[in-house]
Each structure stands twice: as C-alpha cells, then as structure tokens.
Amino acid sequence: MAFTPSKETYTGKVNSVTIGIDESTVTFGGEHVLPFHTFEGVVPHRPVIAYEIQDVPPDDWPENVQKPFETVSHDPVTWAKFCQDVLKAKIIALRLKGTHPDSKNRLPEDAAKTVKEVLSAINVPVIILGSNHTEKDASVLVAAAEAAKNKNCIIGKAQEANYKTIAAAAMANNHKLIAMSELDVNLCKQLNILITQLGFDREKLIIDPMCSALGYGLEYTYSVMERIRFAALMQNDLSMQAPMVGDIGLYVWKVKETQASETDIPQWGSIEERGITWEAVTAIALLFAGAELLIMRHPRAVDAVEKVIDEFVEG
Amino acid sequence: MALTGVEIFKLLPKTNCKKCGYPTCLAFAMKLAQGQVTIDSCPDIPEDIKQKLAETSAPPVKPIVFGVGDRAVKLGEETVLFRHEKKFVNPCVFALEIKDTLAESDIQRRIEEVLNSEIERVGQKLRIDGIALTNDSHDGGRFDAAAKIIAAKAPYVPVIFCTDNPVNAETAVKLFPDKRPIIYGANSENYESMANTAKTCKAILGVAVSSDFGRSSGGLDELATLTEKIKALGVTDIVIDSGAKKAKDILRDNTFIRRAAVKKNFKPLGYPVITFAQREDSLIEALITALGVAKYSSIIVLSSIEKWKNLALFTLRQNLYTDPQVPMQVKQNIYKIGEPTSDSPLFITTNFSLTYFIVSGEIENSKVPSYIAVMDCEGLSVLTAWAAGKFTAAKIAHFIKESGIENEVKHREIIIPGYVAILSGAIEEKLEGWKVTVGPREANGIPAFLRSRAA
Ligand code: B12
Ligand code: SF4
Numbered sequence: 119m120a121f122t123p124s125k126e127t128y129t130g131k132v133n134s135v136t137i138g139i140d141e142s143t144v145t146f147g148g149e150h151v152l153p154f155h156t157f158e159g160v161v162p163h164r165p166v167i168a169y170e171i172q173d174v175p176p177d178d179w180p181e182n183v184q185k186p187f188e189t190v191s192h193d194p195v196t197w198a199k200f201c202q203d204v205l206k207a208k209i210i211a212l213r214l215k216g217t218h219p220d221s222k223n224r225l226p227e228d229a230a231k232t233v234k235e236v237l238s239a240i241n242v243p244v245i246i247l248g249s250n251h252t253e254k255d256a257s258v259l260v261a262a263a264e265a266a267k268n269k270n271c272i273i274g275k276a277q278e279a280n281y282k283t284i285a286a287a288a289m290a291n292n293h294k295l296i297a298m299s300e301l302d303v304n305l306c307k308q309l310n311i312l313i314t315q316l317g318f319d320r321e322k323l324i325i326d327p328m329c330s331a332l333g334y335g336l337e338y339t340y341s342v343m344e345r346i347r348f349a350a351l352m353q354n355d356l357s358m359q360a361p362m363v364g365d366i367g368l369y370v371w372k373v374k375e376t377q378a379s380e381t382d383i384p385q386w387g388s389i390e391e392r393g394i395t396w397e398a399v400t401a402i403a404l405l406f407a408g409a410e411l412l413i414m415r416h417p418r419a420v421d422a423v424e425k426v427i428d429e430f431v432e433g
Numbered sequence: 434m435a436l437t438g439v440e441i442f443k444l445l446p447k448t449n450c451k452k453c454g455y456p457t458c459l460a461f462a463m464k465l466a467q468g469q470v471t472i473d474s475c476p477d478i479p480e481d482i483k484q485k486l487a488e489t490s491a492p493p494v495k496p497i498v499f500g501v502g503d504r505a506v507k508l509g510e511e512t513v514l515f516r517h518e519k520k521f522v523n524p525c526v527f528a529l530e531i532k533d534t535l536a537e538s539d540i541q542r543r544i545e546e547v548l549n550s551e552i553e554r555v556g557q558k559l560r561i562d563g564i565a566l567t568n569d570s571h572d573g574g575r576f577d578a579a580a581k582i583i584a585a586k587a588p589y590v591p592v593i594f595c596t597d598n599p600v601n602a603e604t605a606v607k608l609f610p611d612k613r614p615i616i617y618g619a620n621s622e623n624y625e626s627m628a629n630t631a632k633t634c635k636a637i638l639g640v641a642v643s644s645d646f647g648r649s650s651g652g653l654d655e656l657a658t659l660t661e662k663i664k665a666l667g668v669t670d671i672v673i674d675s676g677a678k679k680a681k682d683i684l685r686d687n688t689f690i691r692r693a694a695v696k697k698n699f700k701p702l703g704y705p706v707i708t709f710a711q712r713e714d715s716l717i718e719a720l721i722t723a724l725g726v727a728k729y730s731s732i733i734v735l736s737s738i739e740k741w742k743n744l745a746l747f748t749l750r751q752n753l754y755t756d757p758q759v760p761m762q763v764k765q766n767i768y769k770i771g772e773p774t775s776d777s778p779l780f781i782t783t784n785f786s787l788t789y790f791i792v793s794g795e796i797e798n799s800k801v802p803s804y805i806a807v808m809d810c811e812g813l814s815v816l817t818a819w820a821a822g823k824f825t826a827a828k829i830a831h832f833i834k835e836s837g838i839e840n841e842v843k844h845r846e847i848i849i850p851g852y853v854a855i856l857s858g859a860i861e862e863k864l865e866g867w868k869v870t871v872g873p874r875e876a877n878g879i880p881a882f883l884r885s886r887a888a
Contacts, residue, residue, distance in 0.1 A: 121657040123689040124697060157685040332745060333554075334787070337752040341517040348515075374791075374877070375744065385552055387740025395719055395745045402720045403749060406727045422716045426724075429680035 125158040126151070130354035132347075132410070133321045134163060135361055137209070137294055138243030139270050144208055146410045147361035152347060153408050154430040164431050165405055167412045167420050168209035168245055169201040170367045173224070173232045174216035180377045182390045183367075183397075183415050194232055195239045202240045205420070211245040211413045212236055213368075217258045218249035226261035233265040245272040245296075245413065247365075256280040263287035272296060274363075275326055278309055285318045296363055298326035301338050303345045310357045323360040324411065331369040332400040339364075343407035364404040367415035370397045398422045436489045438466035444486060446477045465490070492522075493694040495704050497637055497670050499526065499563070499732075500591025501612050506562050508672065508705040508731045514691055520756040525725060526732045527746065528563035528593055530711060533579040534570045540579055544586045546738055552747060555761060555786045559747035565617070565734045566605070568596035573604060580605040593617050593639065593707075593734070599626035606634045615639050615672060615732075617707065621659055628666040638663060639707055641674040652676055653689055657701035664701075671704045672732060680724055683708060687729040705731030715742060726750050760812030761786035767838050768793065771802030775843040778803045778883065780872065781829060782850060783810040783818045791876045799880035801887070804842065808832045815850045826859030833864055848872045 134148030146166045151159035173194050176184050184191065190200040194212065201207040214229045216222040233246060246262045248255030255275075260283055263273050274296030276284040281297065288295040297313055299305040306327050314320045327342045349358040370376055376393035378386060386392060397419035401412050405427070414420050442462035453474045455461040464470045465486075472478060472486050496510040507523040531543045543564075550561040564583060568576045576596060583592060593615040594605045602616045617639030619627040624640070631638040640659050642652040652675050660671055675686035687706055693699035708730035712718035718735060719742050725733040726749050755761055762784050770793055782792050784807050796803050808829065810818035818824035833839075833847065845867045849856060851874030860869045873882050 121654045121693065121699070121702065123653060124692055126692075154681065154684055155688070156681065157688075333748040333752065336749070337516070337755055337757070340753065341515075341757055344515055345517055375748075385740060386744050387742075389741075391716075391739065392741035392744060395716060395741055398716060398720060399723050399745045399749055402723050403727060403753075406724065418716070422714075422720060425717055426680055426720045430684070431681075 126155075128152075128159060128351045130351045130356075130359060132350055132361055133323075133359050135294055135322070135324065137245075137270050137272055138241075139268070140241075142241040142243065143270070144243050149410075150351070152351065153406055156431070161431070163410075164427055165410045165412065166208050167401075167414055167423060168211040169205060169207040169417075169420070170211045170213060170413050170415050171197045171201060171236075172213045172215045173229065174222060179415070180371055180393060182393050183371050183376075186417050195235050198236045198240050202242050205417050207242060209243050209245060209411075210236070210240060211247060213247040213249070214258055214262065215249050217254055218251050219254060221249065226257045229258045230261040230265035233262045237266055237269055237271075243271065244269070245274065247274050247296075247413075250275070252277055252279040256283045259284045260287040263291045263293055266293065267291040270294070272324060274298065274324070276309075276313065278305070278312075281309065281313055282316065285313050285316050288322075289316075289318050294322045294324060296324045296326050297360075298328060301328045301330075301335075301342050303327075303342055303349070306342070306346060307349070307355070307357050310360065314357070320356065320360065325358075325360045325362045326365060327362060329365045329369045329404070331366075331373045332396055332403070333375060334369070334373050336400060336403060340403060340407040343404060343409060347408035361410035362408055363411040363413065364401065364409040365413045366397060366401050366404070367413060370400050371415060394419045394422075402426060436466065436486070438463040441465050441486065444478075444482050445475065448477065450477065452476055488700070489698065493698055493703050494691070494731075495669070495671070496523075497672070497705060499613060499615060499637060500589070502589050504562070504589045504591060505613070506591060511691070511729070511731075512695065514688075514695055514729075516753060517757050520758075521754045523731070524750050524754040525730050526562040526591075527722075527738075527743075527750075528565040528591075528732060528734050529561055529738050530565045530567055530595075530734050530736050531579065531583070532567050532569045533572075533575045535579075537578075537582060540582050541586065544583060544590075547590060548587060550738055550740075550743055552740075552744060554744075554748060554751060555790045556763065557751060559743075559751065561735075561738050561743065563591040563593060563732075565593040565595055568594075568598065568601055571598070573598070573601045576601045577604045577608075580608050584608040588612075591615075593732070595639075597623055599623055599630055602627065603630045603634070606630060606636050611635065613637060615707075617641065617672075617674075619659070619663060621655065624659060624663055625666065628663050628668045631668050631670075632666070637670040637672060638668050639672045639674065640704075641676060643676045653686060653693075653702065657699075660701045660704065672707045673702065673704045674707045674709070678709065680721060683721070683724055683730075684728055687725075691729040707732040707734070709734045711736035715739060718742075719745060722746055723749055727753060762809075762812035763789045763807055765809035765832070766807055767836050767841070768805045768807055769802075770796045770805060771800070773802040773804050775841065777801070777842065778848060778886075779806060779838060779842055779844075779846065780804065780848045781806040781808065781833070783808055783813060783815050783824055785810070785812050785814045785818075788814050792879070795876040795879040796883075799883045801883045803883075804838065806833060806836060806838060806847070816852050819853050819856075824853065824856075826856050826863050829856070829860055830863035833867070846870055850874070851878075 131150040136145040149161040216224045272294040275298035349355040445458040494509040494511040597618040615637040677683040677686040694703040708725040710721040810823040854871040857869040
C-alpha cells in the first residue's frame with residue numbers, strides 16, 4: 119500500500135537570536151518547525167548549551183559536579199576561562215548567586231565588577247543571571263547590564279515582580295532578556311506582552327517557562343514548552359515566538375537522585391553516573407519539548423547531549 | 434481518526450427500531466462515537482459494515498498484549514501525538530538485548546540483571562520488562578540453547594526472539610508455548626514463513642525493513658506494504674521497525690508513523706513501534722532511549738541496564754506517561770511508617786504522590802515510627818495546594834477531626850511543612866487542644882529534625 123508521509127504545515131516560526139559581539143557571536147532559534155523536524159522544514163541553527171559558573175565557589179553543588187571545576191571554581195574569571203578554553207564552552211552563564219541575601223548578600227557594585235572581569239577575560243557570549251531573589255535582582259541586574267553595556271549579553275531573569283526595571287536596563291544597554299514565568303502558558307504570554315509593551319523588542323526576548331528536573335515536575339515543563347511551541351508555530355502567536363531556555367543544572371543538581379550515595383541507596387547504582395545521566399536526560403527531554411538554549415553544569419552531560427544533537431543535525 | 438456520530442449514523446439501518454435500547458439510530462450512533470456502547474448492541478447492522486465500524490473505532494495504534502501473567506505488558510493503544518492533548522496510554526517497554534554468542538554464564542548474569550531490575554518510585558514498581566534474544570551466531574543450535582536458558586530461568590519474562598531465520602525462530606518460540614513472545618524478523622524475503630510460525634505459535638510478529646538514510650519516508654512505504662501482506666496471511670498482532678537507528682531517523686520515522694496512525698487512521702502503520710537503541714556508550718544509549726520514550730516507541734531494546742541508567746529511564750517514562758490533567762495522587766488517609774505507638778509523631782502533608790513519597794521516604798530514613806496524615810488536595814504539592822486554597826487551616830482542622838487520629842495518639846501535636854509555617858496560628862485556633870509544630874521546609878531536613886527532638 120503506497121504511503122505518503124503527511125507533513126505538517128506551520129504558519130509561524132521561532133525568532134532567531136544572536137548574542138555576543140565581533141567574531142564570537144552565537145545564534146540560536148529561527149526554526150520553522152517543531153524541534154529537530156528537519157524532515158519537513160528549515161532548522162537553521164542547532165540548540166546551544168551554556169556552561170554555568172558562579173560569582174561564589176559552588177559549595178552547595180554536589181561533590182560530583184564540583185569536581186570537574188575544583189581547581190578553577192574559587193574565582194569566576196579562572197572558572198570562565200577554563201570553560202571557554204578547556205571545555206570549549208560556546209556560551210558562559212554567570213550566576214550572581216553571591217548577591218542573594220542568604221548567600222553573601224553582595225552589592226550590585228560587586229556584581230558589576232565581577233561581570234566586567236569575566237567579560238574582559240573571555241570572548242564567548244555571556245548570560246548574566248541574578249540570584250533569583252526578585253527584589254535584589256532588580257538592582258543587581260541593572261548594575262550588571264550597565265557593566266556589560268553593548269556586549270550583547272543575555273540578562274535574566276525578569277519576572278512578573280521585577281520585569282520593569284530589568285527590561286529597561288537590558289534595553290538601555292543593548293542586551294537580550296530572559297522572561298521567566300511559572301509553568302503556565304498564559305502567564306508566559308502575559309509577561310511577554312507586558313515586556314514588549316514597555317517598548318522592548320520581542321525579537322530580543324527569551325522565554326524561561328521555568329525548568330524542573332527529571333522526576334520533579336519535568337512533565338510540567340515539558341508540556342508547557344510544547345504548548346508554547348504550538349502557539350508559536352501552529353497559531354503564529356507573535357508573543358510566543360521567542361526561543362526558550364532550560365536552566366537545567368540548577369534544578370537537577372539539587373534533587374536526591376544526584377546526591378544520595380550508593381551506600382545509602384544501593385539499588386540506584388553509581389552516584390556519579392546517575393547525576394550526569396540525570397542532567398543529560400533532563401536536558402534532552404527539554405530539547406524535544408522545544409528548548410533552544412540550555413544552561414548546564416557537568417561537562418560529561420554536556421558532551422553527551424552535544425553528540426546527540428550532532429545526530430539530529432548532521433547528514 | 435475515529436468516525437463522528439453523524440458519520441456512524443449514516444452507516445446504521447436507520448429504522449429506529451429501538452432494539453439497542455436507544456430511541457433512535459442517531460442516539461445510538463452518538464453513544465457509539467463516545468465509546469459508551471459496543472456495535473453488538475444493534476442486531477441489525479450488516480456484517481461488512483460492522484467490520485468497518487470496528488476498524489474505524491479501534492484505537493489508531495493497535496493494542497497488543499506482550500507476554501502473559503503478571504509480567505505481561507500492554508503495547509500500543511495510543512491516540513495522540515502530544516501528551517498535553519491526552520494521556521499517553523501504555524508506557525513503552527524496555528528490553529535487554531542478550532546475544533546468543535555469549536557464554537552461558539554471561540547469559541545467566543544478564544537474565545538475573547533483568548530479574549533484579551525492579552525499583553519502586555512514587556509508589557510504582559518499575560522494571561526492565563523484557564529480554565531480546567538476538568541470533569548473532571546465525572546458528573540454530575546456539576539460539577535454541579540460549580532460549581532454553583531463558584525459558585528455565587525467566588519463564589514469565591516477555592521475550593523477543595530476534596532472528597531472520599524462520600526455522601531458528603520456530604524452534605525458539607516453541608519453548609514458550611502460549612506465552613505470547615515476539616518474533617522479530619519478518620522482512621520482505623521471509624515474511625510468509627515467519628507469518629506462518631507466528632500464527633501457529635500465537636506469537637506477535639516483528640516486521641522490519643532496512644533503513645535507508647536519506648530516503649524521505651525512510652522505508653515506511655515498504656513497511657506498510659509488508660504489514661498488509663502479513664495481515665492478509667492472518668497475522669495482525671504486529672510490531673514494526675523502520676530500521677531507523679540514528680536519532681534523526683528515529684524521530685522522523687516515528688513521527689510519520691504516529692501521525693499516519695492518529696491523523697489519517699492509516700492502518701498499515703497503526704502498530705506499536707520497536708526501536709533498537711543500542712550504543713557503545715551507555716549514556717548516549719540512555720539519551721537515544723529517551724528519544725524513544727518521548728517520541729512514540731512502544732518497545733526499546735537496550736544493550737545494557739546499569740542501575741543508574743534504569744532509574745533515569747524509568748523516571749522519564751513515568752513522567753511522560755502520567756495524565757497531564759490529573760496529577761498522580763495517593764489516597765487521603767493516616768499512613769503509618771514503621772510501627773507507631775500512641776506517642777509517635779504525627780506529620781501532615783498533601784496527597785500529591787511525589788510529595789507523599791518524598792516525605793514518607795525521609796521519615797523512613799529517620800527510623801522513627803510515625804504517622805503521616807495525608808490530606809486530599811487533588812494531588813497538588815504543598816505550596817501549590819496552599820496557593821490554590823486547598824491546604825488551609827480550616828480544611829486541615831476538619832480533616833484531622835474527622836480522621837480518627839485522636840483515638841490513635843495520646844498527644845495533641847501536629848507537625849506541618851516548613852513552607853506553610855504561616856498556617857500554624859490559624860490551625861491552633863481551629864483545632865482546639867492541639868499544638869502545631871513547624872517542621873523543616875525541605876523533607877530532607879526531617880531526619881535531623883526528628884533526631885533533635887529525641888535529644
Ligand atoms: C509544578 C507546580 C505546579 C503544578 C502543579 C503540580 C502539583 N501536582 O502540585 C501546576 C502547574 C498545576 C501549578 C499550578 C499552580 N501553582 Co504551582 N508550582 C509548581 C512548582 C513548580 C513545583 C511544585 C512541586 O511539585 N513541588 C515538589 C513537591 C514535592 O514539593 P512539596 O509538596 O512542597 O514538598 C516538599 C516540601 O514542602 C516538604 N514537605 C512536604 N510535606 C511536608 C510535610 C512536613 C511535615 C514537612 C516537615 C515537610 C514537608 O518536602 C517536599 C520536598 O522537600 C512550584 C514552584 C517550586 N519550584 O516549588 C510552583 C508553586 C508551588 N505554584 C505556585 C502557584 C501560585 C500556583 C498557582 C496558584 C498559579 C500558578 N502560578 O500557576 C496554580 C494553582 C493550582 C490550582 N489548581 O489552582 C506558587 C506558590 C506560591 C506560594 N509561595 O504560595 C509556587 C511556589 C511557584 C511560585 N514561586 O510562585 N503549580
Ligand atoms: S437497534 Fe440498530 S437499527 Fe435499531 S434503533 Fe438501534 S441502532 Fe437503529
């Protein structure tokens with residue numbers, strides 16, 4: 119019986135976003151089809167993975183993901199260089215965790231200084247993330263955006279409670295912006311609209327629908343991402359066409375499965391392999407759901423995900 | 434796609450004779466479209482129309498039971514492409530490959546790995562479901578010998594016999610009478626004798642075409658032709674393989690297959706898909722398997738099943754196959770951890786499965802016998818339930834009073850989750866005579882919390 123595969127017709131497309139300056143820019147998004155559907159449309163750019171670093175040593179990361187960075191993570195500049203030069207990071211995501219009131223409660227000026235130092239030490243594009251304290255982020259990210267003026271970074275994350283100041287700072291200093299809502303398609307749409315109503319260019323937005331780790335609500339993030347992509351591609355909803363980011367490492371490396379020792383739970387097997395696999399599987403699942411940008415920690419998880427991306431885009 | 438009520442109505446006798454128990458043929462048609470009645474209730478539908486209706490109302494991906502008894506697994510029956518549309522129905526099956534070229538001791542060891550693969554997570558028992566014996570030796574004797582080891586050691590584990598040799602297939606399958614194994618190996622050359630064996634042995638038939646990279650439909654045309662020929666020979670319990678091995682081809686073929694089945698009700702591809710995910714690198718294999726889990730494979734064959742890998746894959750499968758409308762829940766109840774006495778601590782939490790199992794696991798870790806009052810909050814987590822007004826002081830007070838716990842414990846102290854510390858005053862007000870203690874925010878703080886109370 120003759121079979122003709124039915125191809126989907128898409129009415130919308132995902133915006134393509136370029137970050138960084140000069141020769142070292144990175145572009146992601148831009149596809150006209152569902153994730154990796156190269157068999158029925160154009161996918162001009164592969165998804166990209168950013169390595170996460172912090173302005174403070176990663177004391178709260180599980181030992182197995184601290185290890186690959188143990189000689190460099192005492193200092194964000196050394197850490198950033200290591201990711202760029204040794205791990206061949208395409209993007210660095212600098213989390214200003216030390217600004218959180220429960221961490222070192224560093225001042226916006228301190229954060230700005232760290233941002234400047236990191237930016238002058240590396241060429242690859244940078245994502246600048248706050249500590250996810252909505253009030254503090256409003257001042258920290260403004261200072262950070264200024265410190266990175268015209269470097270075409272991604273600033274994040276703007277949330278309902280603080281988007282006005284952060285979006286204004288991203289706009290004034292020529293950056294892209296992550297808009298984060300909480301696992302709800304309508305809240306996501308609403309925040310994107312509010313931000314563009316401030317005059318922020320919708321083609322400079324990146325959506326964070328809020329990540330969750332494998333086993334800890336992954337299915338919610340997965341379906342919300344799929345629905346956002348549907349709105350973008352099938353319904354040509356302009357407010358939902360920004361590329362999506364998965365802030366994987368942060369969520370994965372705090373769950374029990376990445377930390378419990380093999381002596382405590384022998385039936386779970388090697389703690390090291392388990393943690394890496396947890397991060398890689400979470401990442402790949404969110405790529406299938408529609409993420410174009412991932413923020414990750416473990417080099418082996420990153421490498422494995424890159425290899426599978428190769429299989430999708432090559433040949 | 435299933436027919437609408439009106440489309441079904443057009444095929445009915447239109448006599449409104451009421452023998453079906455409905456006043457009109459149209460009313461019956463509507464019920465039929467909703468799947469609330471079966472065609473047999475109308476005695477007057479001609480046989481050919483009946484068959485047509487049965488075919489169109491069947492799920493687009495054929496339901497098949499693989500194996501028998503407690504370990505039998507269901508395949509297929511899927512109705513959608515995306516989980517937010519409707520629940521994915523039958524979680525894909527994982528099978529471990531065992532090569533017949535292995536030494537007997539290795540075969541034994543691998544079978545044991547399968548038998549010991551079970552892990553409990555969020556109240557579900559998850560495991561490697563089956564074994565795929567491959568005829569790498571191309572030798573009938575070796576294949577038979579390996580099959581005998583499996584039959585002796587794991588008689589109730591669903592098995593896939595991978596060979597394109599009909600004689601080898603038949604000898605092996607005969608060791609599993611009435612156990613509904615899969616013979617994987619029908620192709621355009623051998624399909625007649627393979628179909629014959631499948632039919633006489635009541636086995637499921639795996640149908641494969643070789644993948645041809647770059648072909649736009651990846652051999653699906655050939656696959657569809659082959660399943661039709663096999664169906665004509667009387668075998669309809671079929672699983673299909675387009676031959677795709679690379680991530681890109683698996684996604685393309687599986688998408689085209691599921692789309693054809695769900696959107697066009699294209700029967701020749703309306704069968705469960707089997708995917709061979711084996712890779713040198715076990716982590717990469719895990720990611721290719723993840724692709725199969727997310728994108729429409731019904732059976733995935735693995736080359737290794739390390740515990741860490743199983744845990745991640747079981748969890749992904751469990752996540753993606755939960756009902757998007759109804760979170761996994763446990764029943765409202767007072768649960769006992771260990772053997773609590775009338776002095777034991779009493780915790781309260783919501784009935785979201787994940788919440789309950791994390792909290793109960795930590796209490797178990799602490800080795801302090803306890804009670805957990807699990808309140809029905811429609812399966813929402815603590816903070817979500819609180820934000821949605823389902824985990825409030827008044828409701829908690831009411832639940833505790835009604836639960837009968839006052840007859841079980843002598844004390845009047847309840848430990849609440851740290852995240853809802855704000856409720857403590859209001860609960861004490863509404864629950865007279867009770868003292869509220871605020872527990873840690875994260876469940877992993879519970880063992881230390883209990884230890885410090887004991888000290
Ligand atoms: C997934 C999710 C959802 C899912 C629901 C999932 C579910 N089944 O509950 C959906 C998308 C449906 C949802 C909806 C909403 N959500 Co919601 N959701 C989340 C999210 C991301 C994760 C929740 C989760 O699964 N946690 C995991 C479970 C295991 O955690 P848990 O139950 O709290 O248990 C932990 C602890 O509390 C402790 N613990 C539990 N029990 C006990 C008992 C004792 C005695 C002790 C000591 C400890 C303890 O142990 C566990 C592990 O440490 C959180 C944000 C976040 N990251 O936490 C927001 C969150 C809970 N949601 C929130 C809100 C506001 C909502 C909505 C009202 C609106 C919205 N934003 O969408 C709706 C309400 C739903 C409704 N029906 O009306 C807010 C709550 C705000 C607040 N602080 O009050 C949160 C915190 C997000 C935020 N920061 O705004 N949500
Ligand atoms: S029994 Fe059949 S013919 Fe009679 S009313 Fe019902 S559907 Fe119509």
